[in-house]
Amino acid sequence: MKRHVEGKRVAILAANGFEESELKSPKAALIEAGVKVDVVSLEKGEIRGWSNKDWSGTCPVDKLVTEVKAEDYDMLVIPGGMYNPDSLRTNQDALRFTRDFFEQHKPVAAICHAPWVLISAGVVDGRTMTSYPSVKDDLSNAGAKWVDKEVVVDKGLVTSRTPKDLEAFNKKVLEELAEGKHARQVA
Template identity: 50%
Template sequence: MQNLTGKSIAIVATNGFEQSELEVPLKTLREAGATVHVVAPEAGEIKGWNKTDWGNAVTVDKTVDSVSADDYDAIVLPGGQMNPDLLRVQPKVLDLIKAFWNQKKVVAAVCHAPWLLVETGIIKGRKVTSYASIRTDVINAGGLWEDSEVVADQGLITSRKPDDLPAFCNKIAEEILEGLHERRAA
């Protein structure tokens, strides 16, 4: 993993996030030197989903209301079925994701989190992947879906599942270090 000292990353999630899809990027990116905040609609703690049952709680560092894309270099969106489904009906979350995109910063989504990219319209015309069960949703929203462990398209990073997390985290670091993705059309 490349050195991310001086870089800041927001991981946006709520209850029902896939445990490993929040915890692995959180640990990996912090170990690389980045400042990483868990951001949620609510303060306190959010509880993960660990494969077949409720998992561990994670402390929320900041609420969606208290952060801005201006404060970070990237946004990471963990999957799980519940988490992105709950987040995609929250306008402030969608606005935050769009703000990262409009500022040409890194937007990374794994598993079911590309639902959030569908909801924001970001996915249209972009090369992406996702968990297989939402492939049709992604394609219907104009995403150029492929079955790969990690897909990057001008700072938009997507992966399929927990097994892809090492490649996902490495690609996040690589894309952050590239800087703003100025060639990307909004």
């Protein structure tokens, strides 16, 4: 797998309140495979994580969402946490950045509460997805078919439920990155 993704670029879109394991685990798996990873956020400096029902460590921000374009990357990964996607879904630059990956047929991965960002970006209608259970109704109301599985892939869109699913999530992230663009991945 490493030689198929080595040298590719992935953006991890996150803000304060990201679920620590859902950012750090995919980032580590991608870096280990030779992928260049940028943490893209709404503010410069560092963003603060969330773990075990409390604030946790920080993560340095590599780029502001206003400084990047989807064409600069091969894939988008959005970690969950309740606060992180709630901040991202109200930011028009973050939503534009997210939609652009779908319009360019590039793979996107979202875990836990991160599908809230996809709902607000208007890209879930007709898709089969999973998420944290409390997001189920939101996805269904936005036109997605929700299923209870550790990882779901639908035309280049990877979704998972919780940090317990990270092993399967990371594996599919790498597989979809290796596959590249998906003609049926559309906004």
